Amino acid sequence: MSGTIVLLNLAGAVALLLWATRMVKTGVERAYGDTLRGRLRSTLGNPLLAVITGAGLAIAFQSSTAVTLLIASFAGSGVVGGMAGQLAVRGAEVGSALLVKLLSFDLRLLVPLCLVAGTSFFMATERREWRQLGRILVGIGLMILSLEMIGTAAEPLRDSRLLPVIIGYFSGDPVTAFLIAALMTWLFHSSIAAVLLLVALAGRGLIPAELGVVLVLGVNLGSSVIAPLLTRGAAPAVRVVPIGNLLMRGAGSLVALTLLLTFKPPLALLGTTVPDQIVHAHILFNCVILLAGIPLAGLVYRASKALVALSSPTVPEVAPAERSALEEDALDRPSQALANATREVVRICETIEIMLVEIMDLYRNPDKARIDHLAALDDRVDRWHAAIKIYLAKVTAHQLSESEAMRCQELIGACIKLEQVGDIIVRNMLVHVRKKMERKLEFTEDGWRELTAFHASVLANARLAFNVLVSRDRETALQLVQEKDRLRDREKSSTQGHFERLRAGTARSVETSSIHLDTIRDLKQINSLLASIAYPVLEEQGLLRGSRLKAS
Structure with a gap:
């Protein structure tokens, strides 16, 4: 099989993964968005509940970025304080990582079940809730199917003479690999899809464990950039939470990369297979960021407010005097x-x-x-x-x-x-x-x-x-x-x-x-x-x- 056909099949499988992820996210937002937003709004006053709710919403929405943007809008309207919002975002990142673990299991049997049930729900009724449930089930089935397609499409790459050279280069240049993973995640606008792609390729023996962990850290940097870029034109109060997430998760990925390259810890502690090591590294990183974010919440909040103020300096507006023509x-x-x-x-x-x-x-x-x-x-x-x-x-x-x-x-x-x-x-x-x-x-x-x-x-x-x-x-x-x-x-x-x-x-x-x-x-x-x-x-x-x- 020619290299062009292999890359075309791989690109199609990745496109299906991105589409299916968006399909599930859209279905959840349309069917249960108001309920989930209300639940989040009611729990943000309690730090522990905020973390748990953030994790649950990330699993439901199939996106930690969506939860970050939602919490940022609450912060902008004064519904939630910045520190509580940042804790909820930390929970959302952990929830997103746990979802990757769930989807990394062998779920092939669910593909026909989800597709049949989802299509039946969608076509058998005009009720909005049932149709959106059908959309969600079809999306889940397509996500699992796309992972199988990625593995199948990548199989011929095992015999490629060029791939070992590329892998060898990136293994010797982890900083470039880290940045390319960040760019890939930003283009995908989904850390879930990016990590699942790495897991599928690692499952075919195409990515070694050390490089896989470096790429996962790059995925976390790229994911932390998405929300700040999407809110760059918003009001300052809205931008504080995404910037705080960038400071914690983005800076944390740089620190983790430095520690990984300096101390070279044994990755066998993370699992017996390379896919498990990649997934567990992703979960461990976000759990560490969550735990570190609790004592640092106040400091990060103040720093993010200062950065927002620097990037959007407030020039006092001199309003024209409202001189009234109503002369007594x-x-x-x-x-x-x-x-x-x-x-x-x-x-x-x-x-x-x-x-x-x-x-x-x-x-x-x-x-x-x-x-x-x-x-x-x-x-x-x-x-x-x-x-x-x-x-x-x-x-x-x-x-x-x-x-x-x-x-x-x-x-x-x-x-x-x-x-x-x-x-x-x-x-x-x-x-x-x-x-x-x-x-x-x-x-x-x-x-x-x-x-x-x-x-x-x-x-x-x-x-x-x-x-x-x-x-x-x-x-x-x-x-x-x-x-x-x-x-x-x-x-x-x-x-x-x-x-x-x-x-x-x-x-x-x-x-x-x-x-x-x-x-x-x-x-x-x-x-x-x-x-x-x-x-x-x-x-x-x-x-x-x-x-x-x-x-x-």
């Missing part, structure tokens, strides 16, 4: 006071427009810092809304003409509607963003296209409404109300398209169904509130009767 001296001049109030309402309009633009971008690129910023904008709208209402109430205490009284009521009504729009964005749509982010959901291409088109129409109508509020232009007001009717038709079309995808069984449509429909509903409600800003103008000109436009 103008209250005895109603026309001037109403002009002042209009300026403040326009400022709310500008803020609402920013919020409308930001919210849809957050659906695509959720980010904790930007979510907090959007919520802060709503707080600002609430403050301005309250100040304007009080100011206009004071205006009405003076003698007003009929037109001034109508304008006063119009501004109050617009202000209330704008405040309600802000509440919908923050209390409804941001909830959808967080849900999508936590569950790692993705819209279908058609679904996302429909949502963005619907949002673009609402945003265009919002700008029309803001113009009507200032100009009180008859034609613009008419166009705004007519666009409301057109948007109703777009809503029906979007909903119909969504249900067609559900009937077709599109997985992502099923997973995002509630978010899709709720977002359409929220945007429609926002559009209705903004369109109603035009009603006073149309009513004043006799173009509005009840809830319908007169023929013009």
